[in-house]
Amino acid sequence: MMIKKMIKIIFKILSCFSILFITATLVSAQNFTSSPYSAYGIGLIESNGFSENIGMGAAGIARPSEGLLNPLNPASYSQMGSTNFRVYLGMFGKFSSFESQNMTSNKFEANLMYLAIGFKPNEIWGASIGLKPFSTRGYNVISQHPVEGNSDYFTSYIQGSGSLSQFYFTNSFKLPLNISLGVNVSYLFGSLNQTETISYSVISDQGILIDSKNDLRNLYFDFGLQHRFEVGKHKFYSGITYNPYQELKNSEERTITQNGSTIDYSSSNNDPFSVPAIIGIGLGYEYNNKILLFADYSSQNWSVNNYHYKSANLKDSWKINIGGEFTPDKKSRHEYWKLVNYRLGFRYEDSYLVIRDVPLKESAVSCGLGLPLRKNNNTLNLSFEYGFQGSTQNRLIKEKYYRFTIGFSLHENWFVKPKYQ
Amino acid sequence: MISRTIYYTFLFFSMAAILISCENNQEEIQFTIGDDLVESAASIIMSDTFSVNMFTIQLDSIATSDAENLIIGNYSDNKLGDVECNSYFRFYLPSSNIIDEDHIYDSISLVIKSTGYYYGDTLTPITFDLYRLFEEIEVYDDSKLYNNSSFKTYLDPLGSKTYTLRPSLEENIEIPLSNSFGLELFNLIQNDDDRVSDNANFLNYLKGFKLTGTTAEKNTVYGFSSSDSLLELRMYTHKYGEEIIEYENSFQLNTGSTLFNHIETNKENTLLDTLISQRSKIPSNITDEEVYIQGGTGIMTRIEFPSLANILNYENIAILKAELILKPVNKTSDNNILPENLRFYLTDNINRFVGYYYTSSVEELIMGDLVLDDEIYNENIYYSFDISEFIISELSDNYFDPSESALLVTLDSPEFTTSIDRMVFGSAEHALYSSEVKIYFMKYDD
Numbered sequence: 001m002m003i004k005k006m007i008k009i010i011f012k013i014l015s016c017f018s019i020l021f022i023t024a025t026l027v028s029a030q031n032f033t034s035s036p037y038s039a040y041g042i043g044l045i046e047s048n049g050f051s052e053n054i055g056m057g058a059a060g061i062a063r064p065s066e067g068l069l070n071p072l073n074p075a076s077y078s079q080m081g082s083t084n085f086r087v088y089l090g091m092f093g094k095f096s097s098f099e100s101q102n103m104t105s106n107k108f109e110a111n112l113m114y115l116a117i118g119f120k121p122n123e124i125w126g127a128s129i130g131l132k133p134f135s136t137r138g139y140n141v142i143s144q145h146p147v148e149g150n151s152d153y154f155t156s157y158i159q160g161s162g163s164l165s166q167f168y169f170t171n172s173f174k175l176p177l178n179i180s181l182g183v184n185v186s187y188l189f190g191s192l193n194q195t196e197t198i199s200y201s202v203i204s205d206q207g208i209l210i211d212s213k214n215d216l217r218n219l220y221f222d223f224g225l226q227h228r229f230e231v232g233k234h235k236f237y238s239g240i241t242y243n244p245y246q247e248l249k250n251s252e253e254r255t256i257t258q259n260g261s262t263i264d265y266s267s268s269n270n271d272p273f274s275v276p277a278i279i280g281i282g283l284g285y286e287y288n289n290k291i292l293l294f295a296d297y298s299s300q301n302w303s304v305n306n307y308h309y310k311s312a313n314l315k316d317s318w319k320i321n322i323g324g325e326f327t328p329d330k331k332s333r334h335e336y337w338k339l340v341n342y343r344l345g346f347r348y349e350d351s352y353l354v355i356r357d358v359p360l361k362e363s364a365v366s367c368g369l370g371l372p373l374r375k376n377n378n379t380l381n382l383s384f385e386y387g388f389q390g391s392t393q394n395r396l397i398k399e400k401y402y403r404f405t406i407g408f409s410l411h412e413n414w415f416v417k418p419k420y421q
Numbered sequence: 422m423i424s425r426t427i428y429y430t431f432l433f434f435s436m437a438a439i440l441i442s443c444e445n446n447q448e449e450i451q452f453t454i455g456d457d458l459v460e461s462a463a464s465i466i467m468s469d470t471f472s473v474n475m476f477t478i479q480l481d482s483i484a485t486s487d488a489e490n491l492i493i494g495n496y497s498d499n500k501l502g503d504v505e506c507n508s509y510f511r512f513y514l515p516s517s518n519i520i521d522e523d524h525i526y527d528s529i530s531l532v533i534k535s536t537g538y539y540y541g542d543t544l545t546p547i548t549f550d551l552y553r554l555f556e557e558i559e560v561y562d563d564s565k566l567y568n569n570s571s572f573k574t575y576l577d578p579l580g581s582k583t584y585t586l587r588p589s590l591e592e593n594i595e596i597p598l599s600n601s602f603g604l605e606l607f608n609l610i611q612n613d614d615d616r617v618s619d620n621a622n623f624l625n626y627l628k629g630f631k632l633t634g635t636t637a638e639k640n641t642v643y644g645f646s647s648s649d650s651l652l653e654l655r656m657y658t659h660k661y662g663e664e665i666i667e668y669e670n671s672f673q674l675n676t677g678s679t680l681f682n683h684i685e686t687n688k689e690n691t692l693l694d695t696l697i698s699q700r701s702k703i704p705s706n707i708t709d710e711e712v713y714i715q716g717g718t719g720i721m722t723r724i725e726f727p728s729l730a731n732i733l734n735y736e737n738i739a740i741l742k743a744e745l746i747l748k749p750v751n752k753t754s755d756n757n758i759l760p761e762n763l764r765f766y767l768t769d770n771i772n773r774f775v776g777y778y779y780t781s782s783v784e785e786l787i788m789g790d791l792v793l794d795d796e797i798y799n800e801n802i803y804y805s806f807d808i809s810e811f812i813i814s815e816l817s818d819n820y821f822d823p824s825e826s827a828l829l830v831t832l833d834s835p836e837f838t839t840s841i842d843r844m845v846f847g848s849a850e851h852a853l854y855s856s857e858v859k860i861y862f863m864k865y866d867d
Contacts, residue, residue: 091437110440149467
């Protein structure tokens with residue numbers, strides 16, 4: 001009996017990892033964005049969280065992984081129910097409208113977003129393994145440059161693509177005094193690419209292509225603490241996350257071709273890319289198992305970064321996330337709508353880029369639903385965000401977007417000791 | 422348990438696949454956000470400071486056989502010297518012999534037809550002289566005859582005529598020939614003499630002709646047709662029947678390699694008098710910063726690029742295009758129509774043809790009436806040649822010797838062998854019409 005059980009468990013784990021693996025290859029090659037702001041550094045850094053978090057402003061540093069997997073704090077997993085094995089699958093669709101200098105352009109993109117599993121080996125130890133995007137790059141830009149030596153201009157078409165993904169393994173432990181500690185070990189990997197095509201009327205029959213591929217990778221660590229205490233029907237949560245300053249190995253390959261033949265190839269190890277430290281703090285409140293409120297603040301000191309940008313300056317970034325969730329009656333038997341989680345939130349970020357003296361800011365409102373599926377606390381989580389990034393000042397670009405996320409959050413009862421032998 | 426998870430997983434991936442397939446870009450968004458937001462890895466540079474050295478050279482000979490046209494006349498000026506043009510040709514027996522015992526000889530003449538081509542002054546009388554060849558026209562192994570080939574003739578001409586051709590018109594000119602010659606030929610044919618029994622014997626008897634044309638002032642050369650029936654040896658006979666019937670007996674022209682133009686040049690008293698062999702080259706500074714091309718005589722322009730080897734020291738560059746710009750000097754030529762195409766050859770240090778390059782075409786900013794008035798300087802007319810392939814391939818082995826890899830420029834065919842048209846280009850140092858080379862580079866970041 002035990003052997004059969006073991007085989008079943010091993011089979012489940014294997015099938016989960018194979019899904020993870022397939023998704024890893026898909027996710028790491030994809031484009032998630034069209035904003036030229038993603039040309040800088042490691043691209044646009046994704047806001048964290050699964051569909052449940054996104055629906056409430058991506059707030060939840062203080063939130064324990066009770067009833068859901070919460071990736072916003074590595075310390076959250078020790079709070080999982082002990083019989084649970086969770087599989088989380090998420091995808092997104094985003095409709096963006098870009099505006100710059102009285103021109104607009106639209107794009108719809110969709111992709112897989114995250115894949116994770118969570119499990120609880122014992123009473124005090126919870127773990128999660130997953131794959132999610134870390135940052136993305138995508139842009140199409142035309143610019144004109146003067147030819148040196150005469151009064152002509154040539155055109156440069158630059159296309160950026162690529163992303164960095166994060167494959168992580170988090171372990172979280174319950175400590176005395178209602179404190180949880182979490183340690184997250186990730187492997188960040190991916191490549192950020194840029195293809196440039198040069199066009200000039202005098203040399204109209206030649207194709208000149210400059211292809212740059214920047215590979216970034218390294219192990220990455222982050223830590224978290226959570227605390228909770230209850231007074232009657234009130235529960236109070238708090239949490240801290242800390243990502244120390246770390247560097248990513250950075251190697252670059254560049255190929256220049258003229259009419260199809262390579263005229264230059266170079267490959268080098270660049271200076272490592274610095275990812276500055278991040279500190280986050282969060283607070284939460286729950287009433288009577290129905291109402292949840294969370295608020296987060298985090299900040300990252302980008303001004304120490306050594307990456308050199310043309311005409312963009314770096315500054316320290318900060319963001320706030322605020323959200324709430326309401327579930328009328330988690331134990332309702334006959335009224336489905338009472339089982340649904342209703343979510344609402346807001347976030348605001350003052351990012352690390354200042355371009356042409358204009359700081360890049362982003363804000364979004366969100367809402368979401370957690371829809372229970374049959375049995376076992378499986379839920380289908382939908383979230384919807386409406387946000388803005390950038391501005392049209394100084395000939396820059398403002399993006400307005402509508403993003404929805406669909407997450408399947410599946411629970412299995414593993415490690416269940418059968419009641420009857 | 423497994424099945425439900427797998428079911429939802431499957432559902433999830435199906436939804437994702439559908440969603441992803443809906444992705445679209447509205448005409449591939451492209452932002453023009455100026456050159457300061459996204460880094461470009463390359464820039465383009467145009468340099469027109471590479472030096473160009475130009476020379477005039479003279480080929481030892483050029484093939485002028487199988488000529489498309491005859492050119493006849495003489496022309497002289499103080500820049501390129503004297504040019505004298507004659508033509509050699511021969512005839513076969515008439516294709517069908519109709520001279521029987523009843524025919525009576527009348528006369529014989531050479532009929533030529535002008536093509537309208539001329540070089541020099543018009544409306545000056547030209548005196549044609551037709552000489553009978555003493556020597557056979559002999560073609561050697563390469564089946565060609567050259568502008569410096571010649572064959573001996575009898576001293577006195579068989580016929581002469583002075584005529585004033587009207588410019589650009591096609592006219593027939595009949596040169597009457599000596600009757601002692603004509604009558605002897607007539608009798609041989611009428612009597613079925615062995616000497617005229619077949620073409621081989623006939624050619625032995627009548628080896629061929631040389632036609633010359635002379636103008637008193639040495640100032641014009643004309644073109645004439647070289648096709649059968651437009652260049653005719655015509656014998657007139659008649660027969661008495663019910664009335665007098667007149668006949669024209671036309672001997673068949675032997676076209677091919679035995680029909681050629683002899684073009685002689687004498688450059689004493691010009692600045693080019695040291696061009697004694699094909700290996701010589703006269704730099705432009707000796708000829709007032711001008712270089713020349715002349716059809717018929719084999720005068721060509723040679724172009725060297727002394728500073729190209731510097732490019733081998735440049736790093737992180739690629740040559741995108743190289744453009745050679747040659748400017749015609751506009752005042753000097755009598756024949757002011759610029760040819761549409763010129764031809765290039767790759768050459769070595771002794772002016773041999775190493776490779777055939779390409780033809781080029783004229784480009785101009787202003788075309789229209791070319792210099793009717795000496796005071797109109799059309800500095801904006803130039804020839805533009807794409808010599809990218811030449812430069813890139815000559816530099817590709819990391820070695821470049823400017824005297825070993827040069828270009829020769831000449832007129833296109835058939836003008837180069839059947840006319841004495843000329844081109845005059847200004848060198849890089851010419852005050853008004855300075856030729857140059859423009860090279861476009863791409864420079865990329867390290």
